[in-house]
Each structure stands twice: as structure tokens, then as C-alpha cells.
Amino acid sequence: MTTFTVPARKLNTGAVTPGVALGCAAGFTVEDIIGSKAWFLTAIKAGYRFFDTAQVYGTEQTLGDAIRESGIRREEVTVLTKLAWHRCEYIERAFNESLKALGMDYVDLYLLHFPQSVQYPTGYDVPMDFDxxxxxxxxxxxxxxxxxxxxxxxxxxxxxxKAIGVSNFSVKTLEALSRTAKITPAVNQVEMSPYLAQNDLVEYCKDKGIVIMAYSPSGHEKVRNDPVIIGLAKKYDVSPNQIIMAWHVARGVIPVPKSADPGRQIENITLPELSPEEVITISALDRNERIINKPGPDGVLYGWTKEQYGWA
Ligand SMILES: NC(=O)c1ccc[n+]([C@@H]2O[C@H](COP(=O)([O-])OP(=O)(O)OC[C@H]3O[C@@H](n4cnc5c(N)ncnc54)[C@H](OP(=O)(O)O)[C@@H]3O)[C@@H](O)[C@H]2O)c1
Structure with missing residues (x-):
């Protein structure tokens, strides 16, 4: 396989980031969270320098610990975290707690995790039960x-x-934000995979200088098992995940793959260079299908309708 170096991306602040970020959501048990430090360390060893965490993932502390333990310098890494949607009434406190958990005095990117603000009966604290x-x-x-x-x-x-951005925003909500914002978001992190190609959003963000980060970028087993993806994986002698990450990179998008496995971590940043025709073929798999954050039969997800999100 001929691989190429994943190109770095320039944000509208002038900062340069790696072209792939490690997803740092580890699961919600104490064991998952404590265990994340070990795979953050293998990811750093594999060459990852861009990390996507969030206050709700609970992994800010293990990420900060792993970065320090690895010996790499703070300036060598891009650290992104996000404001929890139920802490919008307490933003300053939430932001300071993120810095404290990371053990850092700044973050490279701070994002609104969702466009909506919500309130739990527990106020600042996360409720104890999943329901x-x-x-x-x-x-x-x-x-x-x-x-x-x-x-x-x-x-x-x-x-x-050092830069600020949004997540789960659409053309509609970005347009609304642009009417009051002094600063244009540096990134918009959204669910994106070959089954949810969102060509309009990609074009819009390119035009506005907003970098798109793709979360759940593989589309999981459903997209990895698509015959077109499998066919290209055979052609390049790589895994389906590598084909999908290469597609994101070719579109100028920063994918955020998560893997706790050292071998798959290396795979996800060792990518084949697809031809322009292959990129178009993969984009044509689009079905506007959300796999992770999917509205229910009533068209509602986390209290907002598809119309409020601006999702067709
Ligand atoms: N902004 C938001 O609202 C939002 C929402 C969801 C997620 N996120 C971010 O996006 C990140 C990634 O999300 P995700 O975990 O759904 O994405 P993903 O990378 O598309 O899927 C991860 C799954 O794929 C497996 N995998 C990883 N590499 C593989 C490979 N090369 N071959 C086969 N399987 C592979 C992983 O298993 P192993 O670990 O065993 O390899 C894991 O089960 C999260 O960690 C988080 O940082 C953001």
C-alpha cells in the first residue's frame, strides 16, 4: 500500500492542527475512564497529537495525565474539549473545571457541545441514572x-x-449564529460518514473558513460493511476504516476516530490516497442517515426537533 502523510489543517485563527484527531470518549464506567489513560498513551506513541475530549466524557483528567506522562510538550498537542449542554448556565465554572481536570492553563479548542442549553433537576451535576x-x-x-x-x-x-468552535451545528444554526457572533467558529464538529456525507454543510463551511471535524467518522459496522468500502479496502490492501478515514481527509475534513487498540490506532492514521473518482464514489453512498445521534420517530433528539437542528 502507498500511504501519504495526512495533511495538517489551518484554522481561521492561524493555528495549525493535525489532520486526524483521536476520539477520547471512553464509555461511562469508572473502569472505562480510568482505563483510557493506557490507550491515550499508546495513541501518543503511535503519533496522535490532536485529542478530542469533552467534559461529559469524563476523560479530561486521564488525557492530561497521559500527555504529561508521555513526555511530549504541551505546545506539541492540540487539546479540544467541550461545554456540557447542561452547564450553559454555569459556563465559567464549567470551563475552569475543564482546565483543572486537564491540568492545563489553556485549551487549543473549546466547543459548544450542542446548540441547545438544557437543565437537569440536579443543576450543575450530572444525574446518576442514564434515563x-x-x-x-x-x-x-x-x-x-x-x-x-x-x-x-x-x-x-x-x-x-486558543480557538473556539461548535458541535452539532447545521447550515441553519451556523447562519443564525453568524448574525450575532463577533468571532466565526474555527470548527464545527458533526456526525459524518459516507452514509451522512452532508455535502451542503461541507461546502458552506469551506466557504466560511470553518473546519469540519467528523465524529463517529467510520459510521461503525454498518458503513464498514458497505460493499463499495470493502471493495476499495481490498484494492488498496487496507481495512475498511482506513478507506473511510482517507475519504474524510480527501474532503478536507478532520476525522475523529476512536480506537483503544494500538494496531487500529496506527491504521487510522496510516491512510491510502484515494483518487478523485473514488472520493466521488464514496460520497455517492450518502443516504442522509444518522447512526449515532439519530432523532426518534417523533423527529426529536435531546429535546430539539430536526427542524430546530436544521437537519433535513
Ligand atoms: N461532538 C459530539 O457530539 C460527539 C458525539 C459522538 C462522538 N464524538 C467524538 O467522536 C469520537 C469517535 O466516535 P466513535 O467512537 O463513534 O467513532 P468511530 O471511530 O467511528 O468508531 C469507534 C468504533 O470503531 C472501532 N474501530 C476503530 N478503529 C477501527 C478500525 N481501524 N477497524 C475496525 N474498527 C475500528 C472502535 O473499536 P476499538 O476501540 O476496539 O478499536 C470503536 O468500536 C468520540 O470518541 C468523541 O471524541 C463527538
Whole structure:
């Protein structure tokens, strides 16, 4: 297989980031979270220098510990974390707790995890049971994402967040945000895979200078088992995941694959160079299908309708 070096990406702040980021969601048990440090260390050894965590993943501390233990310098890594959707009423506290958990005095990227702000009966704290986490919240009218973004702008201006961005935004919500924002988001992190190619969003963000990061970038077994993907994997003698990551990179998107396995971590940054025709063939697999964050039969996901998200 001929591989190529994944190109670095330039953000609208001028900062340069690696072209692939490691997904740092580890699962929700204490064992999962404590165990994440070991696979963060193997990822650093494999060459990852861009890490995607979030306050709700609970892995900020293990990530910070792994980075320090690895011996690499703080300036060599791009660390991204996200504001939990139920902490929009307490943004300053949440941001400072993220820095404390990471053991860092700044983050490279700070994102609004979702466009909506919600409130749990437990206030700042995460409820203890999963059902309440997923369904037991109230969606707030205020603060809205305009208010939340204005808070992130302050962290940027103070140099505590070197860049700021959003997640789970669409053309519709980005357009709305642009009417009140002083600063254009540096990134928009969204679910994206060959079955959810979102060509319109890719074009829109390219035009506005917003880098797209693809979460759940493989589309999991469903997309890995697609015959077109398998055919190309055989042609290049690589795994289906490598074909999918190469497709993202060819489109100028930063994929955020997660793997706890040292061999698969290396695979996900060792990519074949697809031809332009192959990129088009993979993009044509699009079915506008969300696999991870999927609205229910009522068209609602986490208290917002598809229309509110701006999802067709
Ligand atoms: N912003 C948001 O709202 C949001 C939402 C969801 C996720 N995320 C971010 O996106 C990251 C990735 O999400 P994800 O875990 O759904 O993505 P993914 O990378 O598409 O899928 C991970 C799954 O694929 C397996 N895998 C990884 N590499 C593989 C390979 N080369 N061959 C075969 N299987 C492979 C992993 O298993 P092994 O670990 O065993 O290899 C794991 O089961 C998260 O960690 C998080 O950082 C963000």
C-alpha cells in the first residue's frame, strides 16, 4: 500500500492542527475512564497529537495525565474539549473545571457541545441514572447558543481558549449564529460518514473558513460493511476504516476516530490516497442517515426537533 502523510489543517485563527484527531470518549464506567489513560498513551506513541475530549466524557483528567506522562510538550498537542449542554448556565465554572481536570492553563479548542442549553433537576451535576441523563431535562429558552457563544468569545479573548468552535451545528444554526457572533467558529464538529456525507454543510463551511471535524467518522459496522468500502479496502490492501478515514481527509475534513487498540490506532492514521473518482464514489453512498445521534420517530433528539437542528 502507498500511504501519504495526512495533511495538517489551518484554522481561521492561524493555528495549525493535525489532520486526524483521536476520539477520547471512553464509555461511562469508572473502569472505562480510568482505563483510557493506557490507550491515550499508546495513541501518543503511535503519533496522535490532536485529542478530542469533552467534559461529559469524563476523560479530561486521564488525557492530561497521559500527555504529561508521555513526555511530549504541551505546545506539541492540540487539546479540544467541550461545554456540557447542561452547564450553559454555569459556563465559567464549567470551563475552569475543564482546565483543572486537564491540568492545563489553556485549551487549543473549546466547543459548544450542542446548540441547545438544557437543565437537569440536579443543576450543575450530572444525574446518576442514564434515563434521566437522556430524557430527564428541560430545554431552556435562555441562555441560547448566541449567549453561550458570547461567553466562549470571552475565553478566546482572554487567551484561555486558543480557538473556539461548535458541535452539532447545521447550515441553519451556523447562519443564525453568524448574525450575532463577533468571532466565526474555527470548527464545527458533526456526525459524518459516507452514509451522512452532508455535502451542503461541507461546502458552506469551506466557504466560511470553518473546519469540519467528523465524529463517529467510520459510521461503525454498518458503513464498514458497505460493499463499495470493502471493495476499495481490498484494492488498496487496507481495512475498511482506513478507506473511510482517507475519504474524510480527501474532503478536507478532520476525522475523529476512536480506537483503544494500538494496531487500529496506527491504521487510522496510516491512510491510502484515494483518487478523485473514488472520493466521488464514496460520497455517492450518502443516504442522509444518522447512526449515532439519530432523532426518534417523533423527529426529536435531546429535546430539539430536526427542524430546530436544521437537519433535513
Ligand atoms: N461532538 C459530539 O457530539 C460527539 C458525539 C459522538 C462522538 N464524538 C467524538 O467522536 C469520537 C469517535 O466516535 P466513535 O467512537 O463513534 O467513532 P468511530 O471511530 O467511528 O468508531 C469507534 C468504533 O470503531 C472501532 N474501530 C476503530 N478503529 C477501527 C478500525 N481501524 N477497524 C475496525 N474498527 C475500528 C472502535 O473499536 P476499538 O476501540 O476496539 O478499536 C470503536 O468500536 C468520540 O470518541 C468523541 O471524541 C463527538
Amino acid at each position: 434521566t441523563i437522556l430524557h430527564g431535562f428541560k430545554v431552556l429558552d435562555k441562555p441560547d447558543f448566541h449567549d453561550n457563544w458570547a461567553q466562549l468569545e470571552k475565553f478566546y479573548e482572554a487567551g484561555k481558549a
